[in-house]
Amino acid sequence: MGRVLIVGATGQLGAAVLRRLVKSGHTVRAFVRPTSPRGSIEETGVELAFGDLRDAASVAAACREVETVVATANAVVPRGSSSFEETEKLGYRHLIDASRGCGVKHLVFMSVPIMPREREVTTFRLKREIEQEIRSSRIPSTIFRGSLFMDDWFALVGSSIPLRGAELHTLRRGFWFSTGFLRLAGQSIEKRGLALVPGRGTARHAFVALNDVAAFLEKAVERGGAGTEIDDIGGPEILSFNEVVAIFEKVLGRKIRAFHTPAGVYRALAVGLEPFSPAASNLMAMSGLVAMADSPFPMAETAKRFGVKLTSAEEFLREKLALGEDADSRSVSRAPDPSVEPGEPLE
Secondary structure, three states: OOOEEEEOOOOHHHHHHHHHHHHOOOOEEEEEOOOOOOHHHHOOOOEEEEOOOOOHHHHHHHHOOOOEEEEOOOOOOOOOOOOHHHHHHHHHHHHHHHHHHOOOOEEEEEEOOOOOOHHHOHHHHHHHHHHHHHHHHOOOEEEEEEOOEHHHHHHHOOOOHHHOOOOOOHHHOOOHHHHHHHHHHOOHHHHHOEEEEEOOOOOEEOOEOHHHHHHHHHHHHHHOOOOEEEEEEOOOOOEEHHHHHHHHHHHHOOOOEEEEEOHHHHHHHHHHHOOOOHHHHHHHHHHHHHHHOOEOOOOHHHHHHHOOOOOOHHHHHHHHHHOOOOHHHHOOOOOOOOOOOOOOOOO
8 A cells, every 4th residue: 555645634634534544554644834733643653744735845745655645634724814825725736736746646635515606705616726726637536525524513503512532623723713612602502502503504414424524535545546536425314404403402302492693694794804814704604605505415325335334413412422521621632832823724
């Protein structure tokens, strides 16, 4: 088995894929910034390649003698005044160029689902543009368009349960916006019996557990690439946010009230925050989008083809609940590094 490079190894999904690949015997190289907290990565014994996606030379060095690249990195929180285009679009162009130049045989890329009006959301627009660049590069590739992660979106309805035992959870990256949300509303369901529901709660999604997404990426590495394959991936059920609240009620054995935030409020916040924090604006735009649009993927055939057993929403919440409240303190979070400027992009 050839060497696998993980780009985004200190992120929530990248770390999960890394651990799976190490366990299955792959030779893994992790692309990380010199300033990134990486204790949980180092303990796996993988090779480290230091650099930044915006630095073409460091990306090229990381891609040498690599057979497969797994790219899960994103720029949800850009560095300082840098734009999303500089930190993600330019960075992925460096990665694609380096992969082609170094003879990488397979590029596995984690993207987002296709939704109406998605070009109004920076993350969705850039992911789609990166997809096109990958396809134009003619590098054999597997592109996954994932539905909403339970680990993130179930937490955003106001619960700390999905965070339990999580390694490097996205919402714990130290970004002021997510930190403030967790402090103010992160346990709204547990403490007040109140769920924060986007829009009317009727938009339907194939909510998927992050560990299942990691399993798809691992299987893609093992299958190898030929041409370009694009797969929609999600969980075993297509649920509305209102149905997710009902599952919380079932698992917790208590009544939960739903507080509905109109989609228009998210859009207004996105516009208002844009001059001050493009990252926060982007998050609000994403929330407005998922409040209105669906990402319903029938998954039986795809799960069978990749050999992935999917986790239901109830199974996910019960597994997290069984970890106990102290699992929050045991989880490995990405604490801010004082040597890093707030908002530095992910690897």
